[in-house]
Amino acid sequence: MAGTARGRKSSGKATITDVAAVAGVSVAAVSKVINGKGGISEPTRQRVLAAADKLQWSPSAAAVALRGARTRALGMVVGRGADLLTADPHFALLISGVESELAPLDYGLLLHIVGEEPEAEVRAYRRLAEERRVDGVILTESRIGDPRFDLVRRLRLPAVLVGRPWQEDPIPHVQAAGQDAGLREAIGHLVELGHRRIAYVSGPEDKVHTTFRRKVVESCLSEHGLRPSHVVVGEFTAQDATAAVGRMAEPADDRPTAILFGNDTMAVAGINAARRLGLDVPRDLSVIGYDDLPLGELVYPRLTTVNQDIEQLGRAAANELLGLLEESGAGPVAAPRPPRLVVRESTGPVPAS
């Protein structure tokens, strides 16, 4: 990775063979210790380090240790609040997928949840790169004007993006084909059930996927000769979903008969809010979520939602990155399935008006 040449020293100084001899171990064992490869017991490691100290070997070992060794860790820096994993279980699923790919190879995932201050994000990537804390990073949630792709290139940090870059960019990324398929099916399903007043509750529009999905919703509705009855932009939170349902419920003759929510947490909170307003789901109001989190099968009524193959996406991203790192242990991984509608119990025929 660095430009300086290395090789057998000719200055008559101690060599790796001398260190191995003094430590009473093989040359390979010394190499393993210096490269932090593991599989070496602590006493052996201490013997090797003591021998290296004693012989004042090796001039370039620090550089090797700092530059060359595999860390067997991938990094993920997330510019959200520390409550990320609970506030948005999407990430928990994604990390599950990443971990399921890493665990058999004894890789770990170094997670930095840095909050929404951009400087903290840059600092985290910089440290991961400069201190060689990880072999590469997985990026999530491409943003409009995202500075991270240039940053990781400058830092020479191997990286794979989950999702689509905000503009044409050579960064490797993984994404399921047919990104619009699930929403198309969702709207087709509602139209077939007779719904005409269909609302959309979106997430924050600085994310690439939120604006994309909103456009898909609008264009699908328009293909059916419809427009959204309401569009509400929220923060992907239960509170925003509850507020949105409250606002849309009155006046009753303008109320939507179906609501698409940008994620499952909002959808479940929306069902709850509707029921507290005396609206039964799906009798009076149909609700569709997005993501297909485990939550959706626990609740009553079970949630109709758009399944994203999130775990597989995490797995594919990790696999792609391990491939970039030429890690031979990682076998091929199936491509994530396109998003698709999962019909459960929270959608039904349009109410007679």
Place this chain on the structure above:
Amino acid sequence: MAGTARGRKSSGKATITDVAAVAGVSVAAVSKVINGKGGISEPTRQRVLAAADKLQWSPSAAAVALRGARTRALGMVVGRGADLLTADPHFALLISGVESELAPLDYGLLLHIVGEEPEAEVRAYRRLAEERRVDGVILTESRIGDPRFDLVRRLRLPAVLVGRPWQEDPIPHVQAAGQDAGLREAIGHLVELGHRRIAYVSGPEDKVHTTFRRKVVESCLSEHGLRPSHVVVGEFTAQDATAAVGRMAEPADDRPTAILFGNDTMAVAGINAARRLGLDVPRDLSVIGYDDLPLGELVYPRLTTVNQDIEQLGRAAANELLGLLEESGAGPVAAPRPPRLVVRESTGPVPAS
């Protein structure tokens, strides 16, 4: 940490001052590069490493790099499946707490989800220690006969346990006071509502906390002159909760009027299962969960549950570990609150029989 002495070399070889001069940087900058401290630009780092190579400096730098430098990462090795974070949101909350303590100090969390094979767990700790991948580790879920306390001591890996050790052990651990308080309140609440047939659905009994909680339940009931109407041991999963409710529902005259579940996921799944059997919650059956996950406020009826101050527990564990590491940046952290009952909508008066 290692035993060999270091100091100014007297062999006439290059010194750190020579390296700094050749690289055109300060001695402090060279030291930062070698110790992986960050705050150094990539070009500067490369210049320093090239100068160190050129001067064949410094014999002990590799040892320093391998032994001495702070990684600014804490480790967590979890012996569960890769779907941990989604299958048991308890962990997501705990990690939120840990991250909220680490983020301001620019620390990361290295997560190894290693599955249930004990060898993989040992291997992960060994690698973290031997390769100095983390400054210390947070242990969770003390098990009966837990081998990890001896392991981390042997590896000289600073460690803090979340929860109680399975037997007397000098390992530092953090736990809220009054561990039995929440369950006591839960049972008091049910008894006050007139319930006498109270069932308990527990998690796997190889964990210290599951056996502890079951004993608390049994002893509290006995103080009220009662015994559990049913005890079911499950795996903390929705499926097990559904099956448990199915088994307990018949015969109707032996059915419990209230069920305590070992976690919220089981409780929400249990409510769902009861409703599918035609039992209204709380009219026909009262349900109490454990943990107080965000989920409990989303569902209908809102879940009565035992709040554990899990995020604060994660925060306190991280803080304790940073203290062991003499990391000065970490301020004092409030002690986690004792578990306490949060009464919402899933409990009500015993049904007239």
